[in-house]
């Protein structure tokens with residue numbers, strides 16, 4: 001679905017965030033982009049989304065640019081708007097008729113377990129629920145590609161695990177393609193089908209690890225084995 005080929009990005013302040021970054025994400029995959037803080041993961045995600053252009057190299061979409069949903073670490077909800085209005089934002093931007101927008105936004109909220117909370121304001125919702133609204137907003141426009149930038153980093157472990165399980169369910173049910181940025185080995189070992197390990201800045205891919213589909217819980221032997229593999233690759237990436 002997406003190919004980054006030799007992508008480089010240097011910011012105006014002289015920081016070389018990415019250098020020769022190449023990877024492919026196939027339709028229907030759940031891929032995790034993992035690396036130390038500051039290695040350029042967010043920058044890579046913004047290249048994929050077309051929010052930033054690479055200085056060198058290319059970003060290619062097979063079969064045309066897909067509809068993209070983007071979830072940020074901060075929920076980025078409008079505090080003055082209720083959950084339905086927040087979730088409807090991408091549809092409003094597409095100038096969908098209000099009634100159709102409301103219908104789709106309500107359906108997206110129901111998909112993330114927030115039926116009945118349409119009229120709740122962000123201040124009335126817990127951190128996990130705000131993140132759910134943020135995911136509903138990304139889903140409202142029925143994306144083919146979901147990009148998530150450390151979406152659960154600010155949440156407690158119980159909430160983080162519940163949201164991770166729900167994300168897996170959405171991915172399976174909707175046939176989504178997911179690119180999930182994280183610095184957590186345990187998170188990527190359970191959620192992803194494939195983990196791309198990045199080097200410290202300037203970020204490149206140090207390892208591309210396909211994980212077995214048998215990780216049916218966070219403590220399954222296959223998940224623990226995946227953690228060992230990812231951890232080893234990360235260690236090597238940082239040391240070299």
Ligand code: ADP
Pocket residue numbers: 011012013015016017035036037038039040041042043044201
């Ligand atoms: P990560 O997501 O892996 O933590 P980022 O992609 O956010 O890393 O950042 C990579 C590097 O680029 C960091 O050193 C960061 O400070 C720098 N950077 C990110 N965005 C900008 C920007 N708009 N201007 C200047 N430097 C930036």
